[in-house]
Amino acid sequence: MSQRQSSGATALPPLSRRGFLGIGAATIAAFGADALSAPGALATSAGTVLPLVDALPDGAPDRTAFAPHEQVFGQYLLLLAPLANSVVDDDPELFGWMEDGWWRTPNHPRNSRIMEHVATLSWFLVNERPWNPYYLDPNLEARLDAAIGYYLGLQGPRGAWPVTYEEESLATTGFGLVSLGNLQRDLKSENLLPDRQVELEASMRRAAQWLMDTSLRHWATPLQLTNQLVGGLAGVGHASVVIGDPQLAADLDDRIALLAAQGQAPAGYFHDPLIYDNGYNSDVMMPDLADLYQLTGNPQLVDMARKWADFAQYVMLPEPGAPGWVNFAAASARNSTSTRTLYPDDARDRYALARAFVPEVPRLGLYASSREDKAASRAEWAASTEPIPPLVKPNASPRLYMHVPMAPENLGRAELDALTAQLRPVAEETFTEYREGTADQQLLFVRRPGYYLANLLGRRYSDRIRSGTGLLWHPTAGTVVLSLNNVADDHWTTMTASGADSALTDVVATFHGRRGCGRTSARPRGPRRGTRAVHGPVRQRRRGRDHGRAAPARRHRAHGRHRCCGHRGGAPAGSGRRCAGVLRRDGGRSRWGRGRHGVLVLAHPRWPAVPVHLGRRSRSLCRDYTAGLLPGPQPHPHAAAGRPRRRPRHGDHDDRGGRGHRACRLLGYRPDLDGQRHPARRGARRQPRHHAGRPAHRHLGRHPAGPRSRARRERLRALFGDPARACRERHRHHP
Known part of the structure; x- marks a missing residue:
């Protein structure tokens, strides 16, 4: 199979493939910053087989024409013509591949995730809006048809899609099924490409069966990558709705139960993989979890979200006077996420759909902009006269425009301030919280008057993780010291006895008393x-x-x-x-x-x-x-x-210093009540003085000294067997 060269990760002006091959690297650099401002209409296709999609007219789009909740489509409208024209039309082996690298890396024909943008093409094809000139555009329909054919051709015999490093990928199959469900819904709404609709239904059924098969390795417990499984289950739900077959999603509740039991650590975070990662937990997992909840209404998903919100208060700390949070970055395994700035504009609101949980879990509203800030941002966007900024390769996600328009409003600023004040690091001056991960990791959060410390102990499991104390926070000053999880030496550390960097080693927790105690x-x-x-x-x-x-x-x-x-x-x-x-x-x-x-x-x-x-x-x-x-x-x-x-009384068999028989006291028995646990009451019977302060085993046959003969004790032991029972019987017969 031939391999094509793409323009890479930078947003260079789209060129024809033949023109691109004649330009050297120095010429590309000469385009300068002005050439990177916005994509044009032509991409890699010369339009010799499939007609090209026309570019937007000058001055388009008009910002004021967008409804407030649909402003997110403005950037995708600029992307549409270059994306459609990147569909290969003159190579039989690659016919239909979107080769311009707008989404995911590597930009390779076997990376199926690139093709998720078929749902983007279909949305603009079937949705009539005053600002959408591509509604029912025949050139767009022809190029979408070619892209669907290539995408379905990548599917494996068992229903999964490949990526460059594996033939059956959970991520490409799960997230791809969401895109195919939206694609099928769009085609059905206008009755377009009927033959492709039949192929899409068969393809989605096979993918759903592969995703739900618990004998495959992606369901091996404990579950490794929870965000991919949740995306896949949401895809199964979308496929079931658009196909009209409830039986396809009949086992969703069972898989959700397995996800809740095996996909979330005892500490509260979701596995990515098996350990914590802030970026995947908050911006990938939570929106897809909300999508799955809207499809199924399963209450276990709310419990999972509530458990995560309880954990998040210890690893995401408010920064006083700033619109955002500081993350315990040292514990994140995959992404470098030291801070979380709350951007109110829709173009960066990847967390948007997670607000669907806010009625049941209000604390989740803390990690998104307030209702007032969102409304002000949308009003400012509509009033601006600046050109809409273009999306940048390869981060033009097809999920953002799916989530933002259907996301509910957040809480108001006053409500969010009240919730922030209720967080434990803010509301309490003294506590110690100990959490365990699924893997051999422990998280210790210590709050004392004047400071808060976050610690990661145990195995690192990833080169990004930094062990030991990684966050020092003050309730007024905010974050004082923060360890990052980049590749450089940007962490808080000390030196071990052997001279090693403690933050880059496995820190084994030991708990012991201080000297003299x-x-x-x-x-x-x-x-x-x-x-x-x-x-x-x-x-x-x-x-x-x-x-x-x-x-x-x-x-x-x-x-x-x-x-x-x-x-x-x-x-x-x-x-x-x-x-x-x-x-x-x-x-x-x-x-x-x-x-x-x-x-x-x-x-x-x-x-x-x-x-x-x-x-x-x-x-x-x-x-x-x-x-x-x-x-x-x-x-x-x-x-x-x-x-x-109440002052301690004699005969109280508890931890307040009663002088009764020690074996009875430790076991919780009262001799005069025939071995039953006694209530604390006045006039409790005083125990024999000769038992006071003696070890429990003294009256169970270990020592010859005692009020009765050793032979008597041995007979009682042989008669009743249980030493505690023998102790009770001795008290009953010889008080």
């Missing part, structure tokens, strides 16, 4: 794989390894009572039971009971619920870790509510 393990560890933050009440069940019985569930309440889950050690030999230490809070201080090393789960409403690994046999716990995991002392919930805090 209790002994720690010789090898401190970070959160184990699979641990998650715990919010609110948590129920824990434990199972002994030897007898297989499950102990009654212990409830971890969110009112100041904290227990340590998963402690090892301190149990009778052979029982296989895991003992639990108690983190007691007395007078604002936090200290350990008799516990062993393990994972601490904080379940206090004013403390972040994060797993923390602690050292062996720690007797106290620092109120603030070096990694910033715990804030300072917090008031007791009763004190915050204006109620006096």
